[in-house]
Amino acid sequence: MSILEDIIKAKGDRKKLLAVLIDPDKISVHAVPDFMDKVNASIATHVFVGGSTVANGLTEKIVLAIKTFTDLPVILFPGDAIQITDEAHGILFLSLISGRNPEYLIGQHVKSIAKLKNTSLEIIPTGYILIDGGNETAVQRVSKTTPIPRNDNEMAVETALAGQFSGKQLIYLEAGSGAKHPVPSRMIAEVVDELSVPVIVGGGIRDVNALEKAYAAGATLVVIGTILEDDEAFFEKLKKNRMPRMHE
Numbered sequence: 001m002s003i004l005e006d007i008i009k010a011k012g013d014r015k016k017l018l019a020v021l022i023d024p025d026k027i028s029v030h031a032v033p034d035f036m037d038k039v040n041a042s043i044a045t046h047v048f049v050g051g052s053t054v055a056n057g058l059t060e061k062i063v064l065a066i067k068t069f070t071d072l073p074v075i076l077f078p079g080d081a082i083q084i085t086d087e088a089h090g091i092l093f094l095s096l097i098s099g100r101n102p103e104y105l106i107g108q109h110v111k112s113i114a115k116l117k118n119t120s121l122e123i124i125p126t127g128y129i130l131i132d133g134g135n136e137t138a139v140q141r142v143s144k145t146t147p148i149p150r151n152d153n154e155m156a157v158e159t160a161l162a163g164q165f166s167g168k169q170l171i172y173l174e175a176g177s178g179a180k181h182p183v184p185s186r187m188i189a190e191v192v193d194e195l196s197v198p199v200i201v202g203g204g205i206r207d208v209n210a211l212e213k214a215y216a217a218g219a220t221l222v223v224i225g226t227i228l229e230d231d232e233a234f235f236e237k238l239k240k241n242r243m244p245r246m247h248e
């Protein structure tokens with residue numbers, strides 16, 4: 001089954017997926033084995049690799065190291081075309097549809113084709129929607145776009161539907177890495193209600209309560225990054241046997 005088919009099936013089966021986001025800028029190759037031991041013991045189902053800006057060649061080194069220590073699918077979550085490497089299994093081919101910056105709607109995509117035209121990566125068209133998380137995050141800074149206000153559920157739903165109607169296979173509701181507040185539950189629920197494609201939620205999720213709230217609101221896949229960089233002890237709370245309901 002492809003990565004996308006697997007996520008679609010999880011939505012149908014109401015199974016909850018968890019991606020651990022690894023930012024190549026924030027981990028050294030030497031730290032990967034220990035970190036991946038913890039990922040493997042956790043309920044994580046996917047590894048995302050990416051950052052808003054990453055030095056050329058670094059992503060490939062980290063992806064190769066990650067693959068040595070896990071069987072989980074490794075998916076690129078790139079801030080730009082430089083981060084693309086065939087060593088991963090798939091790529092979220094993100095368009096920042098909450099913004100109006102052509103570079104992040106189509107520019108980086110055209111720049112990536114030299115690398116992608118003969119790729120073995122599974123390319124997953126993804127509508128990426130930035131929601132105000134209460135602080136300026138890297139995505140906002142790098143993309144120079146304005147997030148959707150956290151109380152504007154109608155704009156979030158309409159943007160998500162516009163993405164789905166344009167052929168996006170996944171919609172990613174993003175409060176931004178290190179967001180003060182995650183995407184509000186009510187907004188997630190309204191978007192999930194209207195869409196037929198699976199919804200990914202990330203940004204500012206740093207406790208089990210926030211994780212469970214995102215799932216309860218209907219997220220199929222939740223992404224956690226910063227808290228695991230700051231506090232690896234959080235992996236204890238994500239252990240398979242501690243969260244049996246989520247790991248079937």
Ligand SMILES: CC(C)=CCC/C(C)=C/CC/C(C)=C/CC/C(C)=C/COP(=O)(O)OP(=O)(O)O
Pocket residue numbers: 023050051052053077078079080081092093094095096103104105108109112128137138139142143177178225226
């Ligand atoms: C399709 C291709 C080749 C690229 C996509 C280009 C687009 C549309 C990107 C969206 C905008 C963007 C800059 C996304 C970055 C996503 C990401 C990996 C965020 C994580 O940010 P961090 O670098 O971890 O931020 P901090 O360092 O502040 O934690």
Ligand SMILES: O=P(O)(O)OC[C@@H](O)CO
Pocket residue numbers: 021174175176177178179201202203204205223224225226227
């Ligand atoms: O780093 P955090 O805040 O967990 O966010 C994860 C991801 O959604 C960021 O792009």
Ligand SMILES: [Mg+2]
Pocket residue numbers: 023177178225226
């Ligand atoms: Mg980060």
